Amino acid sequence: MRTEGKLNLFVLIVVMCSLSVCGLAVWQDSGVGVGVRLLLAALMTAGVIWLSLNWLKLVGEITSIVSCFGQKQSARKNPKSLSDWLGLTGVDGISQVVNEQLNNNDGLTGKLKEQIRDLQIQIQLSQRQKNNTEAIIYSINDAVLVIDELDRVLMANGEAGKIFGFDFRNSRYKSIDDLISDNNSEHKEFVNFLRQSRQNKASHTRREIEFLIEDRMRSFDCIISCVYDSKEQISAVAAVLHDVTREKEISQMKNDFVSHVSHELKTPLASITAYSEMLVDGEADNEQTKKEFYGVIQSQAKRLNALIEDILNVSRIESGLIKVKKEPVSLTILIEEQLQMIKGFAEEKDIEVVGQNPIVFDQVYADKDMLQQVIVNLLSNAVKYTPAGGKVNIETEVDAIENLVRVSVIDTGVGIAEDEVEHVFDKFYRVEANKAQAKGTGLGLNLVKQIVEKVHSGKVFVKSQRGVGSTFGFELPLAGTNSEKVKSEMVRR
């Protein structure tokens, strides 16, 4: 209201001034006719009013434009009447409108800043999520490869690089065809599989594929998934390759184990069955023969029991349920006892067995029965896989610096191929080339490893050369060393 009053007063003053000027013009006698002077005065007054009104209109328009600034288009309209102009005109009005608009703009800017901040947070979160996902993909053992609709590589982790022989850092957006070898039929088959899956729009396709990696054929369980964009078009194809070579080997080993165990169990059982039937049928016609038959039944029953014990022992040690009775044991004495036991078997095969065990402090804190089994297994293996006329040597040495005792069984036997040496302590593993040499379940060396490493915190070792011979052995901490006592307490009973 205050603004309106000021404007009206301003207009009134302008009009009054105009009339005064006109009046002066009318009343001053300048020799011009009255009619002419009146006409001039009227024209001047009209001119002043017209100028004032135009000025007011101009101010009104400025005010209107300023007030419409930042508002809805529908609000941008001209004032309809003079009163409207009078109500809004004036410097204060403009100032007020401008201030109001500035205030509005401040609010708008604040909102925009808020939205920008939200967007920045979202970008940061997306980036973090992307980094996390990439870190997962790059750290997993499975190979991951993603190509786009034009066969360009979008992503490949280290494992994929190993399979296909390229480094993703230098291969991003390169065509997969340029990255794989033309001569590699397995790689080509894989790329064709990717294309087929894309063509068929299959959501999940699975196939087992084999690749030659570092001169070794490896099997992969390959799952291919199509990636769709917002228009439901396939934008990429992702392949995940899980190495199942080891699983297949284990499965094969288990099958072999069942086959071996069944054979090993059935053999003494066959003797027991056959000899008992002979006794029942009266085929043993004298006391001597009967006694012999009973003896066979008894020994074969013991053999059967020992085999079952072996299987159970491996299982018990693995599950940590075996009873361990540790005491100070002299390895030299223990080895001497076992040497006497094995010598008969070795002589039958014309193999010389020698022990070189100096009398020194070689006591270990161990389960005597278990350690006995370790030595027997190593010695009997050496004799079994050494041809007639060969030699088996068992050596003990004390490493005072490392506080351990080392036992080595050295033979001049058939030896083991380089690529098989690392597996000889695996459960159920039998060296393929030596299977015909002797029977076995593939449990003996695994039992040695379990007893030495799991129960006694020691370490097994093997060195071998095909056709030359093998050295199997183990290291155990000397009795009295702190580490052994601490570790022995940790063995579950």
Add this chain to the structure above:
Amino acid sequence: MAGKKVLVVDDEIHIVHVVAIKLRNNGYDVTTACNGAEALELALQNKPDMVVTDFQMPVMTGLELIKQLRGNELTKDVPVVMLTARGFAIEDEQKEDLKISEFISKPFSPKELLRNIEDILYNNAVKNEDAEINVG
């Protein structure tokens, strides 16, 4: 069938022994070997009327022994009984190719083994007689 020569092959000494006693008690002339290579040598020296062999043996397996026997003119028609502790020793097709007369699973009954050997030898004898009559 008394007096017929049977070669018994197994790396398990007790099995060889019990089969030998059972056959000898029933009038057979028994020779024994502890692996395929030794058995092949004995078979070629003195042709047996029947071979009873284990499947899995060191040095030379039972399967390899049969292949070697079938590849030699002297022993190509000798009937073979295979004793095996393996549930899935060989395919039927291979069994026919190698002319394996019978598979007997371990544990086995010596009585049944004897019965099988007698049947096979009897059938072979009848077949040979028929062949002789036809030739005559």
